[in-house]
Amino acid sequence: MPTAPLRNMVTPNPTVSAAPVEKPLVLVVDDEYGPRESIAFTLATEFAVDTAGRALEALAKLKEKAYAAVVLDIRMPEMDGIRALEELRKIDPEVSVIMLTGYGTLLTAQQAMVAGANQYLRKPPDVAELVAAVRKQTQATRLRRQQALINRETAAMNAALKREIEQNEPHIWQARASVELVHDLNNPLTVVIGYSTLLVEEARAIAVTDAERGRRMEEYAAMVEKAADYCQHLSENWRQGARRVAEYQPVNLVKVIDDVCQVIFFNQLAIRHSGLGEAVVRGSSFELMRIFQNLLKNAQEAGATQMELAVARSGETFELTITDNGAGMSAEDLQRAQRGGFSSKVSGTGLGLNICRHLLAAHGATYTLESAPGKGTKVRLVFPAVKM
Numbered sequence: 001m002p003t004a005p006l007r008n009m010v011t012p013n014p015t016v017s018a019a020p021v022e023k024p025l026v027l028v029v030d031d032e033y034g035p036r037e038s039i040a041f042t043l044a045t046e047f048a049v050d051t052a053g054r055a056l057e058a059l060a061k062l063k064e065k066a067y068a069a070v071v072l073d074i075r076m077p078e079m080d081g082i083r084a085l086e087e088l089r090k091i092d093p094e095v096s097v098i099m100l101t102g103y104g105t106l107l108t109a110q111q112a113m114v115a116g117a118n119q120y121l122r123k124p125p126d127v128a129e130l131v132a133a134v135r136k137q138t139q140a141t142r143l144r145r146q147q148a149l150i151n152r153e154t155a156a157m158n159a160a161l162k163r164e165i166e167q168n169e170p171h172i173w174q175a176r177a178s179v180e181l182v183h184d185l186n187n188p189l190t191v192v193i194g195y196s197t198l199l200v201e202e203a204r205a206i207a208v209t210d211a212e213r214g215r216r217m218e219e220y221a222a223m224v225e226k227a228a229d230y231c232q233h234l235s236e237n238w239r240q241g242a243r244r245v246a247e248y249q250p251v252n253l254v255k256v257i258d259d260v261c262q263v264i265f266f267n268q269l270a271i272r273h274s275g276l277g278e279a280v281v282r283g284s285s286f287e288l289m290r291i292f293q294n295l296l297k298n299a300q301e302a303g304a305t306q307m308e309l310a311v312a313r314s315g316e317t318f319e320l321t322i323t324d325n326g327a328g329m330s331a332e333d334l335q336r337a338q339r340g341g342f343s344s345k346v347s348g349t350g351l352g353l354n355i356c357r358h359l360l361a362a363h364g365a366t367y368t369l370e371s372a373p374g375k376g377t378k379v380r381l382v383f384p385a386v387k388m
Contacts, residue, residue: 023048024068024138029058029084030100031076035124039071042127043134055084062091066145068138071130073123074101082111089116094144096137100125143198184234184290184355191227191264195220226263233286248363250386251288253279253320254311260292269296275311279318281383283363291359294352295322295379302326304376313385320381329371338369 026047030036031054040049050065052058055076062070070088074081085097097116100123113120118140119133202217254277261269299307304326312319329337337353360367364384371377 024142025050025065026069026071026134026138027052027058027061027067028071029053029055029076029081030071030073032073035073038124039130042130043071046131047134047138055079055081055087058084059087059091062088062095066092067095068141069096069098069134071098071100071134072117074099085116094141094148096141096144098133098137146198184293188227188230188234188264192224192231195224195227199224223263226259230263230286230289234290248282248284250280251283251285253281253288253318253383254309256285256288257292257296257309259285260289260296264289264293265296265300269300269307270305271296271307271309273309273311276313276318277311279311279313279320279383280386281318281363281365282386283383287359287362291356294356298352299324299326299377302328302377314382316385316387318383318385320383321378322381323376323378325376328373328375328377330373334369334371 024047026043027050028036028039028043029052030039033053036051036053040051043049047068050061050067052061056079058070058072061067072081072084072088076084079087081099081101085099088095088097096118098119098121099117100121102123118137121129121133125133199217199220202213202220254273257271261271296307299322302324304324306325308321308323310321310323356367360381366382368380369377370380
């Protein structure tokens with residue numbers, strides 16, 4: 001399909017860095033030679049660029065190399081961009097995909113995003129907009145790959161832990177506490193590792209820093225600090241054991257959940273919030289974080305892509321309801337989960353709900369579970385409100 005050349009065609013000035021940095025690898029897929037080569041030329045200063053004239057050729061390249069981003073035209077012969085995107089996701093679920101089309105409509109944009117695109121641009125794209133989009137999406141790919149690696153390592157650790165539990169059932173409280181500690185440290189420690197990696201990479205480029213990069217480094221550093229504080233609290237809990245009594249003070253449960261989403265889950269959980277924006281109870285913010293970390297992690301690992309948080313007040317209590325669209329559980333599995341020590345996940349330990357149960361009891365709170373296969377799970381938590 002004929003298209004106009006790229007608007008505002010300019011060659012970006014090369015960036016001078018203190019040391020050679022390997023360019024992110026980008027694949028440009030377009031059946032038209034002119035637009036394909038124009039986009040490749042525009043990106044070549046900042047990125048290493050491969051091109052493909054057909055979807056099948058692009059899929060073959062994706063099987064051979066790990067790209068940081070793919071720029072994909074929607075309208076192509078033999079296999080269009082939407083179909084190619086579906087096949088691409090089977091090969092590489094983490095790579096960022098930017099869709100381009102000269103026939104931009106809301107419908108095609110929606111189709112592209114539903115199929116797994118990360119961004120959508122009109123064709124021909126503005127040069128500055130294109131470069132900014134590719135830069136943003138290559139960084140997103142890098143983070144997703146780092147998280148995927150950490151998740152695989154964590155799954156292996158969990159599997160080893162589960163085998164250890166099955167072989168050596170703990171008989172005294174210290175052994176049980178050790179297992180819980182390892183379980184709860186997994187998530188914040190992966191955050192520390194992930195953000196530390198990003199900080200190292202940003203530091204290497206500090207010679208050519210700008211205001212935006214400086215802001216990102218401060219943001220990453222703040223996340224590392226929060227996660228490290230959380231780890232320190234968990235470790236101190238173990239060190240002091242039963243001699244240590246948690247310090248309770250007024251805590252906003254909604255803010256605790258926001259902190260968990262930010263610090264533990266990289267702000268990547270899709271949670272829709274309704275009802276009250278504040279629910280103040282007496283408790284330990286770190287202990288409450290452990291509760292919501294486990295509940296949200298269970299939902300995520302059950303395949304939930306959407307979660308809803310409803311907050312309401314009923315007399316002297318606050319009621320929080322967390323509903324997800326995950327796989328759900330049968331009535332039998334639900335009973336086993338509530339008894340403790342059961343997990344439907346291959347790499348699960350069954351400890352998460354046990355931890356939630358005793359921490360909720362320590363806060364004078366109660367919980368109920370509702371679940372059905374294919375219909376997700378609903379967790380209802382009731383906390384005593386702070387008396388004003």
